[in-house]
Amino acid sequence: xxxxxxxxxxxxxxxxxxxxxxxxxxxxxxxxxxxxxxxxxxxxxxxxxxxxxxxxxxxxxxxxxxxxxxxxxxxxxxxxxxxxxxxxxxxxxxxxxxxxxxxxxxxxxxxxxxxxxxxxxxxxxxxxxxxxx
Numbered sequence: 001x002x003x004x005x006x007x008x009x010x011x012x013x014x015x016x017x018x019x020x021x022x023x024x025x026x027x028x029x030x031x032x033x034x035x036x037x038x039x040x041x042x043x044x045x046x047x048x049x050x051x052x053x054x055x056x057x058x059x060x061x062x063x064x065x066x067x068x069x070x071x072x073x074x075x076x077x078x079x080x081x082x083x084x085x086x087x088x089x090x091x092x093x094x095x096x097x098x099x100x101x102x103x104x105x106x107x108x109x110x111x112x113x114x115x116x117x118x119x120x121x122x123x124x125x126x127x128x129x130x131x132x133x
Contacts, residue, residue, distance in 0.1 A: 036064055037087050037108055045113065045130030057113075057130060066091065079104070093117065106130075 043057040059068035059079075066082030070093055082091040089106040106115035111132040118125050 036061075036084060039066060039084060039089055039108055042133040043113060043130040044133050045128050048127040048129065055128070055130075056133075084108075089113075089115075 038061060039059050040061045041059060043059065045055050045057065047053040047055065053072055055070060055072040057068055057070055057079075059066055059082075061067075061084065064084050066079065066084055066089060068079045068082065070077050070079060075095055075097055077093055077096050079091040079093060082089065087108045089104075089108055091104045091106075093102045093104055094100070095102070101120040102117040103120065104115060104117050106113045113128075113130040115128050115130070116125050117128070
């Protein structure tokens with residue numbers, strides 16, 4: 001009788017431990033977008049180079065898909081293939097004046113962005129920062 005009682009207590013403890021781990025991990029199957037950071041809105045930024053050019057990003061988000069427009073003094077272009085994964089936003093930008101393609105990677109921290117654009121043609125990396133307006 002004591003053996004059966006010990007087995008039941010062990011099974012109950014294992015079940016409770018499993019439930020605690022499930023709840024601690026969010027209790028999700030991984031398909032829940034409720035924890036995806038929201039980047040929608042207008043962001044105003046500064047390019048970290050000698051010119052210190054200013055730009056704006058107007059972003060729309062649907063789950064992990066991000067679309068929007070980049071605009072500075074020279075160009076206005078749509079973002080392509082925008083995705084948010086955890087707090088990293090990635091996208092592609094094609095300069096309409098010369099068709100140069102840039103890969104964009106942005107670390108989003110609250111209402112601030114820290115990012116890079118990398119030219120697929122030259123490999124040049126440009127750093128920038130932005131704040132949600």
